[in-house]
Amino acid sequence: MKINGREIGPQCAPLVIAEIGINHGGDLEVAKRMVTAAAKAGAECVKHQTHFVDDEMTDEAKLIFPPNASVSIWEVMEHCALTEDEEKTLKAHAEALGLIYISTPFSRKAANFLAEIDVAAFKIGSGEADNLPLIRHVARFGKPVILSTGMQSINSITRSVKILRESGVQFALLECTNLYPSPPEIVSLAGVTELREAFPDAIVGFSDHSIGSEMALASVALGACIVERHFTDSRYRQGPDIACSMDPAELRHLVDRSREIHTALHNPKGRSSQEEAVYRFARGSIVADRDLCAGEVLDEAAIWARRPGNGQIAADQFDRLIGRRVNRDIKRNTQLRWLDLD
Numbered sequence: 321m322k323i324n325g326r327e328i329g330p331q332c333a334p335l336v337i338a339e340i341g342i343n344h345g346g347d348l349e350v351a352k353r354m355v356t357a358a359a360k361a362g363a364e365c366v367k368h369q370t371h372f373v374d375d376e377m378t379d380e381a382k383l384i385f386p387p388n389a390s391v392s393i394w395e396v397m398e399h400c401a402l403t404e405d406e407e408k409t410l411k412a413h414a415e416a417l418g419l420i421y422i423s424t425p426f427s428r429k430a431a432n433f434l435a436e437i438d439v440a441a442f443k444i445g446s447g448e449a450d451n452l453p454l455i456r457h458v459a460r461f462g463k464p465v466i467l468s469t470g471m472q473s474i475n476s477i478t479r480s481v482k483i484l485r486e487s488g489v490q491f492a493l494l495e496c497t498n499l500y501p502s503p504p505e506i507v508s509l510a511g512v513t514e515l516r517e518a519f520p521d522a523i524v525g526f527s528d529h530s531i532g533s534e535m536a537l538a539s540v541a542l543g544a545c546i547v548e549r550h551f552t553d554s555r556y557r558q559g560p561d562i563a564c565s566m567d568p569a570e571l572r573h574l575v576d577r578s579r580e581i582h583t584a585l586h587n588p589k590g591r592s593s594q595e596e597a598v599y600r601f602a603r604g605s606i607v608a609d610r611d612l613c614a615g616e617v618l619d620e621a622a623i624w625a626r627r628p629g630n631g632q633i634a635a636d637q638f639d640r641l642i643g644r645r646v647n648r649d650i651k652r653n654t655q656l657r658w659l660d661l662d
Contacts, residue, residue: 321464321490321491321523321545322490323335323422323440323441323464324440324441326364326365326420328523328545329523329545330543330545331586332545332582333578333579333582333583334525334544334547334578334579335364335525335545335546335547336362336364336365336547336549336571336574336575337365337367337443337546337547337549338358338365338367338549338566338571339366339367339548339549339550340354340358340366340367340368341367341368341550341561342371342561343550343551343552343557343559343562343565344400344402345399345400345557345558345559346399346400346401348402348406348410350553351368352410352413353553354366354551355410355414355417356417356553357551357568358419358551358568359414359418359419360568361568361571361572361575362572362575363419363551363571364420365419365420366414366420366421366551367423367424368407368410368411368423369400369423369424369426369445370402370407370423370424370426370433371397371398371401371426372401372426372427372429372430372433373394373397373401375428375429375430376397376426377393377394377397379394381393382395387500388563396560400559404433407423407433411437420440421439421440422439422440422441422443423439423442424444425458426445426447426448428454431454431457431461435463439463441463441464441466442461442463442464442465442466443466443467443468444458444465444466444467444468445468446469446471446496447471447498449469449472449476449477450472450476450477450479450480452483455467455480455484456483456487459489460487462487462488463489464489464492465484465489465491465492466491466525466546467480467491467493467494468496468527469494469511469515470498470527471498474514481493481519481522491522492523492525493515493519493522493524493525494524494525494526494527494546494548495508495509495511495512495515495524495525495526495527495539495544496526496527497529498529499529500529500561500563500564501529501530502528502530504530507530507535509526509538512524512526512539512543513542524544525539525544525545525546525548526539526540526544526546527548527549528547528548528549529550529564530564531563531564532570533549533566533574536574537574537577537578537581540578540581540582540585541581547578549564549565549566549574550562550564550565550566551566551567551571552565552566552567553567599629600629600630601629602627602628603627603628603634604627604635605626605627605629605631605632605633605634605635605655605656606623606624606631606633606635606637606638606641606656607623607624607626607631607652607653607654607655607656608622608623608650608652608654608656609621609623609624609653610622610652611649611650612650613646613649614647614648614649615645615646616646617643617645618642618643618646623656625638626653631655631656631657632656632657632658633655633657641656641661644662645661646660646661647661647662
């Protein structure tokens with residue numbers, strides 16, 4: 321999978337997405353500062369949320385209060401939405417800093433707008449993971465799609481995946497838990513593995529709403545190729561997603577540590593060249609465990625293995641010496657040589 325030329329897959333370092341989302345509270349200047357902070361902290365990609373409330377919700381939404389907000393979902397999004405011109409400005413600002421800019425459309429109108437301003441990819445949020453008409457509409461634009469699968473089962477997202485497959489777009493599936501923040505008791509790291517097994521043609525990643533970077537880093541060890549977390553320039557801001565957002569220091573930690581984990585994940589089991597010096601002293605050599613007399617037949621009580629490993633007979637040859645006869649007197653703790661044996 322490629323987004324704006326950036327290759328994403330098991331052989332690449334994970335793509336860390338800093339989700340600005342609605343943390344800017346509808347203030348373009350705050351949003352720009354967040355994007356700048358993300359770039360300085362090492363992010364390659366920032367994600368926004370594109371809300372056109374009149375096309376996204378009905379009046380019933382004015383009576384729905386999210387668990388992480390004190391006002392209705394309509395009021396939250398109305399307050400936090402950027403205008404079309406403001407989002408164009410934000411996108412230009414991100415790209416001027418060398419970042420990949422993507423966004424989540426929450427309506428058909430938002431999807432059309434994002435296509436018009438030529439976003440590099442679309443992100444479909446968990447709430448729309450089974451919104452088949454929206455997924456079908458977005459897929460028609462032919463751009464890569466990242467689909468969060470929170471609140472869904474493997475079976476319930478199969479139809480959405482079928483749409484993406486049949487459209488021919490490159491796509492990724494992110495394991496996600498949609499509680500803000502998400503306690504470890506309900507986070508599913510196993511979901512990363514289950515998605516990989518159920519949809520082997522998909523890039524798999526992890527959208528994290530927990531506190532701290534532990535879950536996100538653990539997902540990388542399980543093969544997550546994309547890691548997404550909410551981001552803020554300051555944890556002292558107010559907003560429904562601030563509690564589960566990382567700050568610049570946490571973002572830098574996540575970027576650096578995820579790359580290290582990815583590197584280690586692809587190192588085969590075996591002794592590296594850098595370990596050779598350690599191997600020479602850390603392993604054992606076969607020695608006499610008591611004074612031995614010429615002609616004596618070796619049993620397990622006569623020999624042992626002790627450091628360093630620079631002797632001629634290594635510890636893993638212990639069993640080969642049982643029943644052999646020594647041809648000279650040998651003092652205790654003397655390293656044995658093959659020529660000492662008949």
